[in-house]
Amino acid sequence: MDKLEKIQQIKEDVRNKVMARVKKTSLNYEADESQVRRQIEAALETVVQQKMEGHIEDAVRRFIVEEIINGIFGLGPIDRLVNDPGVWEIMVNGPKEVYVEREGKLQKTDVVFEDEGQLHFYIERILSPSGRRVTEFEPYIDARLPDGSRLNVVRAPIAPSGPVLTIRKARHKVLEMQDLINKRSIDEKTAHFLKACVRNHLNIAIVGGPGAGKTTILNILASFIPDVERVITIEDTLELRMENKHRVALETRPSNIEGKGEITIRDLVRNALHMRPDRIIIGEVRGGETLDMLQCMNIGRVGSMTTMHANSALDALLRLETMAMMGSVNVSPELIKRQIVSAIDLIIVVDRLLDGTRRVISITEVLKNNAMEYELKDIYALARKDEGGAVTFELKGTGYIPAFIEKFREVEHLPAEFRR
Numbered sequence: 552m553d554k555l556e557k558i559q560q561i562k563e564d565v566r567n568k569v570m571a572r573v574k575k576t577s578l579n580y581e582a583d584e585s586q587v588r589r590q591i592e593a594a595l596e597t598v599v600q601q602k603m604e605g606h607i608e609d610a611v612r613r614f615i616v617e618e619i620i621n622g623i624f625g626l627g628p629i630d631r632l633v634n635d636p637g638v639w640e641i642m643v644n645g646p647k648e649v650y651v652e653r654e655g656k657l658q659k660t661d662v663v664f665e666d667e668g669q670l671h672f673y674i675e676r677i678l679s680p681s682g683r684r685v686t687e688f689e690p691y692i693d694a695r696l697p698d699g700s701r702l703n704v705v706r707a708p709i710a711p712s713g714p715v716l717t718i719r720k721a722r723h724k725v726l727e728m729q730d731l732i733n734k735r736s737i738d739e740k741t742a743h744f745l746k747a748c749v750r751n752h753l754n755i756a757i758v759g760g761p762g763a764g765k766t767t768i769l770n771i772l773a774s775f776i777p778d779v780e781r782v783i784t785i786e787d788t789l790e791l792r793m794e795n796k797h798r799v800a801l802e803t804r805p806s807n808i809e810g811k812g813e814i815t816i817r818d819l820v821r822n823a824l825h826m827r828p829d830r831i832i833i834g835e836v837r838g839g840e841t842l843d844m845l846q847c848m849n850i851g852r853v854g855s856m857t858t859m860h861a862n863s864a865l866d867a868l869l870r871l872e873t874m875a876m877m878g879s880v881n882v883s884p885e886l887i888k889r890q891i892v893s894a895i896d897l898i899i900v901v902d903r904l905l906d907g908t909r910r911v912i913s914i915t916e917v918l919k920n921n922a923m924e925y926e927l928k929d930i931y932a933l934a935r936k937d938e939g940g941a942v943t944f945e946l947k948g949t950g951y952i953p954a955f956i957e958k959f960r961e962v963e964h965l966p967a968e969f970r971r
């Protein structure tokens with residue numbers, strides 16, 4: 552038996568001993584926790600004496616106690632929301648306000664925490680598997696839970712009204728293109744067009760507001776990459792799932808307590824170039840890494856993809872410009888603009904509508920010209936539709952045939968109207 556197994560075994564023994572005495576339902580958070588903690592510690596002592604003659608490191612001891620406590624007390628008031636498969640996102644705005652997104656719709660719940668102290672207590676508990684803490688000095692953090700859920704915490708002084716916790720749950724089922732077609736987020740023909748774009752190595756930016764569905768689209772586009780290609784993905788927190796692909800996933804790392812050891816998206820982008828990538832996928836660009844990403848998109852035609860916050864195709868280019876400028880000295884605005892034009896081939900805009908539905912609202916080509924103004928051409932755009940008094944909008948081909956299609960080698964998925 553190796554050490555890890557031994558520790559697991561001890562943990563199980565202690566847990567069983569304690570659980571035999573404790574009735575889960577009669578517990579409330581603070582008073583009972585310290586009592587249960589003492590029981591666990593006592594039981595642990597006994598088991599350690601029996602099994603290891605008293606030899607066990609303090610850190611291991613603490614780990615065992617915390618693991619058991621976590622298992623018993625769960626996540627408190629929001630436990631049932633976390634375990635409810637219909638709930639996709641949980642938003643806690645201070646102790647007395649808990650919202651959820653249930654199948655795409657935002658709703659207020661009747662769940663409340665007793666007070667700020669209790670909320671803090673559970674936030675620490677949720678964060679403990681990731682080994683991170685929110686403190687006054689690091690008042691906001693992103694973390695990933697062991698099940699892949701994504702978590703953001705902001706506390707005072709940044710959020711004076713009490714800690715704000717946002718959980719985006721990992722979905723057991725990641726949305727696939729067919730799901731998006733069923734939800735009418737995109738239609739089948741347009742999906743085929745995008746597939747052809749990916750297969751032909753276009754560099755693609757997926758843009759939209761927060762939570763609009765950018766990463767979901769990115770994930771689906773990534774699934775269109777042929778299995779033979781080597782894909783390097785770079786993310787702050789692992790979100791992309793690419794089963795059955797030749798994929799190397801890289802994740803950034805925050806600095807440690809002494810402020811050392813940080814690894815940024817930018818570091819990883821630079822490193823990825825030495826890893827013989829066929830594709831580089833950057834989960835989201837939002838800063839100093841922009842110029843590195845553009846350069847990487849311009850090297851050969853790797854067919855890179857990324858997401859970013861922006862409201863429209865033009866807005867995306869302007870933001871890239873600003874971000875590239877921020878991250879680099881001694882690069883002229885003209886050069887940056889030229890890099891952007893030659894790097895980005897296609898921009899997909901997604902949006903979350905008021906009724907909670909998410910949709911692709913435009914697909915646009917960035918024309919390769921030498922002018923100092925961006926030239927954008929919509930390939931798909933929203934078209935107004937009157938249906939017996941009710942006005943709806945639908946994504947429709949504009950009739951424009953993008954210039955990049957001439958260079959396509961693989962036209963298998965390309966809808967007929969784009970072929971000459």
Ligand SMILES: Nc1ncnc2c1ncn2[C@@H]1O[C@H](COP(=O)(O)OP(=O)(O)OP(=O)(O)O)[C@@H](O)[C@H]1O
Pocket residue numbers: 639655719722726731734736759760761762763764765766767768835858908909910
């Ligand atoms: N077309 C869709 N229909 C319904 N739900 C969707 C759709 N696209 C995404 N979602 C869901 O919406 C949530 C947010 O999606 P996603 O992570 O893709 O958004 P995002 O724009 O990348 O967000 P962020 O700005 O936080 O990076 C997820 O729970 C996802 O499953």
Ligand SMILES: [Mg+2]
Pocket residue numbers: 765766767835858
């Ligand atoms: Mg995202």
